[in-house]
Amino acid sequence: MKHFSPLWSLIPGAALIAGCGSQPKDKTSEHSPQKPNVVYLIADDLGIGDLSCYGATKVSTPNIDRLAGQGMQFTNAYATSSTSTPSRFGLLTGMYPWRQKNTGIAPGNSELIIDTACVTMADMFKEEGYATAAVGKWHLGLGPKGGTDFNHSIKPNTQDIGFDYEYIIPATVDRVPCVFVENGHVVGLDPNDPITVSYDHKVGDWPTGLENPELVKMKPSQGHNNTIINGIPRIGWMTGGKSALWTDEDIADVITDKAKNFITAHKDEPFFLYMGTQDVHVPRVPHPRFAGKSGLGVRGDVILQLDWTVGEIMHTLDSLGIADNTIFVFCSDNGPVIDDGYQDQARELLNGHTPMKHYRGGKYSAFDAGTRIPFIVRWPNGIKPGKQQAPFSMIDVYASLAALLDHPLEAGIAPDSRDQLNNFLGTDTAGCDYIVQQNLDNTLSIIQGDWKYIEPSDKPALEYWTKIEMGNAPQPQLYNLSIDPSEKDNVAEAHPDKVKTLSALLEEVKEAKNQSERE
Numbered sequence: 001m002k003h004f005s006p007l008w009s010l011i012p013g014a015a016l017i018a019g020c021g022s023q024p025k026d027k028t029s030e031h032s033p034q035k036p037n038v039v040y041l042i043a044d045d046l047g048i049g050d051l052s053c054y055g056a057t058k059v060s061t062p063n064i065d066r067l068a069g070q071g072m073q074f075t076n077a078y079a080t081s082s083t084s085t086p087s088r089f090g091l092l093t094g095m096y097p098w099r100q101k102n103t104g105i106a107p108g109n110s111e112l113i114i115d116t117a118c119v120t121m122a123d124m125f126k127e128e129g130y131a132t133a134a135v136g137k138w139h140l141g142l143g144p145k146g147g148t149d150f151n152h153s154i155k156p157n158t159q160d161i162g163f164d165y166e167y168i169i170p171a172t173v174d175r176v177p178c179v180f181v182e183n184g185h186v187v188g189l190d191p192n193d194p195i196t197v198s199y200d201h202k203v204g205d206w207p208t209g210l211e212n213p214e215l216v217k218m219k220p221s222q223g224h225n226n227t228i229i230n231g232i233p234r235i236g237w238m239t240g241g242k243s244a245l246w247t248d249e250d251i252a253d254v255i256t257d258k259a260k261n262f263i264t265a266h267k268d269e270p271f272f273l274y275m276g277t278q279d280v281h282v283p284r285v286p287h288p289r290f291a292g293k294s295g296l297g298v299r300g301d302v303i304l305q306l307d308w309t310v311g312e313i314m315h316t317l318d319s320l321g322i323a324d325n326t327i328f329v330f331c332s333d334n335g336p337v338i339d340d341g342y343q344d345q346a347r348e349l350l351n352g353h354t355p356m357k358h359y360r361g362g363k364y365s366a367f368d369a370g371t372r373i374p375f376i377v378r379w380p381n382g383i384k385p386g387k388q389q390a391p392f393s394m395i396d397v398y399a400s401l402a403a404l405l406d407h408p409l410e411a412g413i414a415p416d417s418r419d420q421l422n423n424f425l426g427t428d429t430a431g432c433d434y435i436v437q438q439n440l441d442n443t444l445s446i447i448q449g450d451w452k453y454i455e456p457s458d459k460p461a462l463e464y465w466t467k468i469e470m471g472n473a474p475q476p477q478l479y480n481l482s483i484d485p486s487e488k489d490n491v492a493e494a495h496p497d498k499v500k501t502l503s504a505l506l507e508e509v510k511e512a513k514n515q516s517e518r519e
Contacts, residue, residue, distance in 0.1 A: 047336030071378025082370030094414020122162025204239020366471025390431030
């Protein structure tokens with residue numbers, strides 16, 4: 001493999017390493033430009049139509065707008081999958097999640113889904129001398145096969161797959177256990193009040209939404225009728241750990257503070273912060289500072305809360321004087337959903353707001369609204385502000401950042417991630433050759449150029465509870481996105497050759513014939 005000066009070292013004005021009393025972990029000398037910090041902030045269930053910088057007029061997101069104005073705003077970016085767990089798996093491993101079993105939506109007591117032998121993106125940064133942290137929503141499991149014991153040191157955890165520090169929500173905020181985990185230990189747990197969790201049957205005698213609906217402050221619209229925590233019925237049953245339970249209204253403040261503390265503690269060395277917000281996932285419980293402020297109900301309020309979180313991270317970088325040499329990536333894990341299990345009036349109070357914009361489907365779907373996401377990259381030292389219309393997939397972040405650092409990826413590491421660095425930096429207008437999408441039912445789609453092909457599926461066409469069109473159909477689907485971005489006109493019968501070409505390409509990807517070839 002050829003070795004050359006990494007791109008970051010050639011950027012004019014790159015910050016010099018400041019004397020901080022400790023030897024940097026990387027190989028650069030004290031006179032070399034410091035490697036860029038990386039903040040990767042991934043929102044939850046946020047639509048491309050939820051931000052004013054993407055055209056929303058019913059809600060204002062000034063901090064995210066400022067980030068977009070100072071960076072590269074992608075208009076054609078996609079998550080790997082239309083649900084949380086597989087999307088995050090693909091980002092951190094550089095491998096399509098459908099290649100591995102048990103990468104669907106994880107319960108709160110799932111084992112660690114990423115194999116500890118896997119070289120993750122966090123491992124890559126550690127090898128480059130970065131301090132690394134995972135803060136906020138995790139949803140990739142913890143502990144060994146057979147489930148998680150939350151009452152003792154939880155191993156393996158994120159520290160076994162490349163992260164120096166963790167302060168995480170184990171799964172989602174609508175799933176038990178409703179506790180934070182810090183470096184393998186439940187925060188604030190009283191050992192005399194051990195936690196028991198089950199997704200099969202009720203445990204303990206705590207009230208449930210099904211048995212005690214009079215005790216809930218947020219009623220379920222479907223599911224979400226198990227153990228009540230903080231007045232909200234959740235998915236799954238738990239008992240114990242009362243002193244460790246989170247308060248939903250404070251979650252954004254807690255994880256934002258932890259992220260800011262990590263940044264501050266590592267301001268004098270390169271760092272990689274992977275931060276997952278709980279916003280705008282259900283249950284949507286804004287802090288009183290934001291409650292009722294959007295005019296769009298609680299879903300709009302937590303969009304404001306998310307914007308505040310982004311602003312807090314931006315302010316921290318600015319105040320420490322490290323914003324110019326920090327790559328700040330902002331995106332969502334998948335597309336939006338309006339009613340996802342609670343009667344929070346999200347649909348009734350939309351007031352003309354369109355989270356999906358004009359795209360079809362939503363979270364869970366094979367149609368574009370399932371995986372088309374807001375994606376913004378700011379790096380003042382290395383990226384000229386603008387808009388990037390070239391297609392880009394989140395699966396390619398890993399290899400692109402490795403290329404930025406001139407970090408060789410051996411065969412088998414991040415096998416599906418392709419070097420799209422010039423696309424990531426906004427200097428390539430061609431974009432990636434193809435994009436593969438996955439819906440909740442593991443139906444795969446592939447986009448190449450203007451064309452999108454969805455493979456046949458016998459799964460339901462409509463998700464029963466959310467009423468989202470899943471994109472499943474027994475016959476092949478083909479859409480010309482350049483003239484039909486809403487995917488209304490299936491032209492597969494009119495273009496059999498294109499169907500044949502794209503279905504063959506998708507099969508090649510499935511068989512790993514298109515995986516990155518590396519020396």
